[in-house]
Amino acid sequence: MSGYLTGVLVVLAFNVMAAYAVYLPLAAGQLNLGIAGFMAIGAYGSAFLTNEYMWPMWAAIPAGALAAGLTGLLIGLPVLRTHGIYFAMATFALGQVISALFLNLEVVGGAAGYPVTDYAGPNVVFAAAAGVVVLMLYISRTRFALELTAVKSDATVADLLGVPVRGMKVAAFALGAMVAGFGGALYAHHYNFVEAQHFNVLLSVFTVLYVLFGGTQTVWGPLVGAVFFTLVPELLRASDQWRYAVFAVFIIVFMALRPQGLVTAALFRLFRRRAPEASS
Amino acid sequence: MALLEVSALSVSYGRVAALTDVSLSVREGEIVTVLGANGAGKSTLLKAILGAVPAKGGGITFADSDLTRAAPHRRMAQGLVLVPEGRRILISLTVEENLLLGAHMRRDTVAIRREMDAIYGRFSNLTERRHMLASCLSGGEQQMLAIGRAMMAKPRLMMLDEPSLGLSPLFVEKLFDLICELNRDGLSVLLVEQNTGKALKVAHAATVLELGRVTMDGDPKALAADPRLQDAYLGGANAH
C-alpha cells in the first residue's frame, strides 16, 4: 500500500470510530455534540498510563476507553435529564469543559500538548476500526438496538411497555463515550502526540455531520458518511483553495436530495426486495 | 349557481390515486354530506377543496371564482374553512389563542371578541380553561375547540371531517343541533361523518365515495333506504 493511501485510510479509520461513537446514542435520539471531549479522555488517559506508568499499549488503550465510558456513565445520569436540543447543548458544553480542563492540566503538558512514546502502527488502527464496525453490526442485530430505536421513536410508549428508557439512554451514551475514548486512545498512540486543541467543538460537530450525512436509519450510514467525508476532500485536492467550498456545496446538494442521509432504511428494503427477484 | 362546485377532481399521492373524477356541489345554505369507507378519500377531498393537497386534474370554483390553483389561505379568505381530521389543536397555544388563531385573517376586533364570548357560552368546558394550554384538554374538549376555532373564521362554507369522533352520545346530539343551527343562520356545510345515520338525517344532499370515485349521490332519504348503502356503511349501526 502506498504511503499516501495508508495515511488517508488511517484518517478514515479514526473517522469511522468517531462516527459510531456518535451513532450509538443518536440511535436512541440523543445528539452528542461533545464527542471530542470523550476522545480526549481516552487519548490523555491512555497516554498517561503508557508514558508515566509504563503500561503496555494493549492495556492502556482499553483502559482509556473504559475511563471515557465511565465518565459517560457518571455524567450521563445528570445530563440525561435534558432532552432534544438541550441535551445536545449540554453535551456540547461538556465537551468544551473537558477539553478546557486538559488544556490547563500541566501534568499532561497543558497547552504545549503531550508527546506519547508508544506507537500503534496503521495495521493496529485498521484492525481496531474493523473491530468497532463488527461490534456495531452485532449490536444492531440485538434487542438492545431495537429498544434504542423504540426509545427514540416514542419514549413515552416505550416506558409504558416496560422498557427502561433512562437505562437505555445512559447505556447508549456511555457506550458511545467508550467507543470515542477507544478511538482517542488509539489516536494518541498512532500520532504520538495529543493536544487539547485538537479535541475541539469542530471535531465533534463534524463527526455528527458525517453521521447524519450518511444516515442514521441503518447501521451502515455512519460508515458511508465517514468514507464520504474522508475521501471526497482528498479527491478535491486538485481544486486547491476552492476545495472546501466545493465540498460544502456537495453537502448541501446531497442533503437537499437525500434529507434522511445517503443510506436509508427504504434503500435497504429496496435492495432486499430486488435480491430475491433477481435470484428467482 | 352553487356556492362550491367541484368538477372532475383528481388527486393522487405519488403514484397512488386517491380521488378520480370526483364532482360535487354545495349550494348556498345547504348541508351536504360525503360518505364512504375508511380510505375512500373523504379527507383527501376536503383537503383538496381547501388546497392543502394539490389537484391533479379537474376544477374547484367557490363563490364564482376559480380556486383550483389557489393556495389555502386565498381560499380561506373567500370564506372556506375546515375542521380537520384529528382536530389539530395547537397544544403550545392556550385555548383562547387557538380561538383567536381561527380569526387570524379578520380585522374586526370587536366582533371577534363578541363571537368568542358566544363560543365560550356554547362550550362551557372551554370557558374554565381559556387561559390553559390546549394540550390539557380531553379528547372531546379538543373537538369542541376545533369547531369553535373554525367558527371564529366566520366562514361561508364549513367543512367538517368526522367531527363526532370521540364525542359522547349527548354531545354528538348537541353537535348536530349546532350544525343545523349554524346552517339555519346561513352557513353552508360539507360534512364527512362515520355516524352515517345522523349525517343523512340532517343533510340536504349526500355523495358516496368508494375508492376515490363517486358511486352514488342524491337525496339523503333515498340513499338511507338504498340497500347497497345499508350493507356497506350503515351495517351494524342500523341493525339495532
Next chain:
Amino acid sequence: MSTALEISALSKSFAGVQAIRDLSFTVPKGVSTALIGPNGAGKTTVFNMVSGVYGVDAGRITVNGVDVTGMPSRRRIGTGVARSFQNVRLMPHLSVLENLLVGQHVRASSLAALLTPYRLIPNHRWKREARAALEESGLGRWADETVSALPYGVRKRIDLVRATLAGASLLMLDEPAAGLNPSETNALRDHLKALMAKGTTLLVVEHDMHFVESICQNVVVLNFGEKIAEGPLSRVRQDPRVREAYIGSDGEA
C-alpha cells in the same frame, strides 16, 4: 373472586381543575368493564393514573393484588396491566413485527436477552411468537410493513396485539372503536372476545354503546370526575342522571 383492578378514593387535579374526585371502583377478574362518561369526565385520566403516566393526588390503585400507586410507570406492565392509546401510538420508524417485539420487553428484559443477536438467528423464538400472535388475530400479512403506511383500523389492532404480547391480564383500551368502520369494528369485537375467552380482563373507554354492550358485563359512569352510576349497561342506561349527563334524550347512540 379476586380483582384485576381496584381503585379506591382516587383524586387528581390539574392546575386547580379537579379532574378526578374521590373515585372508587373495582374490576373483578374476568368481568370486562366499561368506563363511560361525557367528554372531559376524566376517563383517560384514570387510565393515565393506572398506567403511571400521572401520579395520584390521593387514593390507591391495586392491580392483580399489587399496590402500584407509587410504582414507576415502566414497572407497572410487569404487574399485568397494559393499555392502548386514544390516539394510536405505534412506533413509526419500526415495522409491525418490530413494534410487537418491543411489546415483549417485560418477558425478555435480562441482559442476556438484550444482547442476543436475535436478528441473526432465523426463526428466533421472539419473532415466532410475535408472528403467531399476528396470525391469530388475522393480521399476519402486515408483519413486515412499515407502520405508517397501514390503514387506521389495522394500526389500532396492532396496538392491541402489542399490549397482549406483554402478557398482560388486564387490558385498558381507550376508545378502541372510534374511527373504525362497521366491518373493522366487528373484527375488533371478535378479536377482543377471543382475548376474553383466554382469560384477559378488559377495561374499556368507549362512546359506542352497542360496542360496549357486546363486550362489557359491567359499566362505570363518570361525570366531572365522580362516579355517578355503576352496573350492567341495560340498568345504567335507565338512570336519569346518566341520561342527562351522557346518553341524551333519545337514549340511543
Next chain:
Amino acid sequence: EEELVLGYMMAKSGPYVSLANTNEVAVDMAVEEINAKGGINGKKIKVVKFDTAGDPKQATTAVRAFAQDAGALAIIGPFSSSEVRTTFPVGEREGISQMSMASSAPGLTKGFTYGFRNTTDEGKVIDQVLASIKDKKLPMASGAAAYATDDVVSKSIGTGVVPKMFEKYSIPSKGAVDFQLAAFDLSPQVAQLKQMAPDVVGLGSPPEGAITIAKELKRQGVSTRLIGGTTIADPELPKRMDGAGETLTIGTTFFPEVNDKTRAFAAEFAKRTKAAGLNRTDPNQMDASVYDIVYLYAEAMKRAGTTGDKAKLAAERSAVRDQVAKLKDVPALEGAISFADGDAVKPVYILEVKGGKWTLLDTRMPN
C-alpha cells in the same frame, strides 16, 4: 534522468493560509535559481508538494507519501508546531529529514535526529529585544506580560520567556494578563493592564492578538511599549493596527531592508506574488525561511554528494541529515545560518513601529 526530490508540506488552506500561502512562491523561486545554475551535483532539484491545511493528521499522511511514494530525499516543512509534533516521529521512523519554517515552540526537536527547524527560539529573540531596548536607553522600569493561553508558543512566551527575561534585565514584573486566541474583546485584560501601568508589556501572541490588544490599549488611553518575538512579525502589522501600536518592538529573523540581497529577494517576490494574484506581496519571515531551507538542503546535498539514485535512497537520506546537522555559517538570505541541536542559529533583527511602518532598530546575533 535522476532528479533530487524534495517533499514540501504547504499550509495553503486552513488556519494558516495568510501566513503560508505565499511560501510556495519562495520555494519555487529558490528551486528555479538553483536549477538555473545547473542544479546540485549535476542534478536538478524537483519539489513535490502536498497541502496539509495545517492539519497534523494530513501532515503525517504527507510525510508517509513523500517517504514511501515520492522517493524524497528530505522534506521542507511542516509549517506549524502541532504538525511538527506528529510528523517528526513519523520522519524518524521513515528515516527522512524535515525542516520546519514556522514552528517556534520551545524544544520541539529534542530527541529527534531527523527533525530540524529554520526558526529561532522565542527566548533568544526576546532576550535580544530587551538588550536592544536597554542599549537604546528606552524606559523599562517595570513590566507585565500578556499572552494567549491556548497556543503553545504564546503561552510559553507569556509564562516562561517573559518572566525569565524580566528577571535577567532586572525589570520588576507588575503581573500578567491572558486571553484566548479567538478572543476579540480584550477590554477586561486591558483594564487590568491600565491599573498595572507598566513601561513594557511582553506579548505572547499571534498578530491577531497583538492587533486587538494594541487597539484596545489605544481605546482605553493606555500608553506602554509592547514587545514581542517572531510570532508577531507580520510585514503588514502596522497597517493592520490602523494607527495603534506605535513603539511596538519585536525581534524577527527577516527584514527586507537589510541589504541588497534581501531587497532583491523582496522585489522578485513582490513580482511573483502579484503575478499569482496573491493578497500579500511583501515577504514575511516564513517566506524567507522556506527560501533558505531550499538552499540549506541544497548545500547539504552538495556536501553529501547526493545522486538521487533510488537504490541508495535510505543511505542518501541519512547522509543529507548528517550534513544538515553540521552546517555552519552558511551565507543565506536571513544572514549566516548554523545548526545547533536541530535548530537554526541566525541573526535577529529588532524592529519598531514608527509612523505606521516597521523600522529597523538594531541587528543582533544571539549567542
Next chain:
Amino acid sequence: MVAQQIVNGLMLGAIYMLVAVAFTLAIGVLNFLNFSLPGLFMAGGMLAFGLMKAGWPFLLAAAGALAAAAFISLLVERFAYRPMQGGDPEVPLVSSLGFLVLLENLMLVQFGSDQQAFPALLPDLNLRLGGLVIGYAQLASLVLSLGIVAALSFVLAKTAAGRRIRTVAESRETALLMGIDIARLVPQLFVASAALAALAGILFAVNYQQVSPFMGEGVGFKGVAAMIVGGMGSIWGAVLGGLLIGLAEVVSISFIGADVVNITVYGLLLLILIVRPQGLMGRAPSREKL
C-alpha cells in the same frame, strides 16, 4: 475596576444576545437549529468590511451586507430547510452547517484567513465616566439590540402575526390548514433571523474593529449557549442568557484567567441545564397527554 468589568461584560453580552435571539427565532419557531447563522453573522461583518473597502459609506455598506445576508438566508431556507420537512429534527443541522463551511471558505478565498481591521467609524468614540470607559458604539448597539428584541417579543406574544408564527412553530401542516401563508411566512422568518445575525456581525465589527472569516464560530456557539441558558424559544430568555454569558466570560477572565473561560462559561451552561433542563426562562415540557 469591577464596575468597568461589568460594563465590559454587558457590552459583550449584547452581541451574544442578538445572535441568541436569531437562534431562538430559528429553533423556537422553525424547529431548525440553523448553523448557518454564525456564517451569516460573519458574512454581515465581512461583507460590510468588503463594501467599505470598495468605497461604500458605512450605512450603505451595512445595508448591503444585511441584504446579502437576507438573500443567503433565503437560499438556506430553500436548500437546507425546505427539503428536510418531516424528517428527524437534527437532520437540517447538516446542510445548515454546510452553508457555514461554504460561507467561511468563500470569504477565505476572497479575503484570506487574516483578521482584518474594520475601520473606526469616528476616531475615539468613547464615553469616559470617572474611570469607566464606555464605547458610544457599544452603548448604541446595546440600546439598538434591546429595542429590536423588545419589539420582536411584543409581536410574538401579542399579535395575530405572532400567533401565526407560533402555529407554524408547532406544526407546519396545521398552519397550512389554518390558512396561514407558509410559503411567505417561513422565508420572512429566515430573513428576520438572518438580519439579526448579520446585524450582530456588523455591530461586532464596529465595536471591536475587526473581522475575520472565522469570527462566526466562537460567537455563534456562545450565542447558542446563551439561547439555551435562557430557554429555547423565549426571547427574553435569550437576552438574559446573552448578558449572563457575557458577564460570566468577562468576570472569569478578570478574576481567574482566560484559560478557565471555557470551563466557567460552559460549566455554567452545563450546571444550569442540569438544574433546570429547560433553561432559565424556558417552559418545562408538559408531560404529554395520551
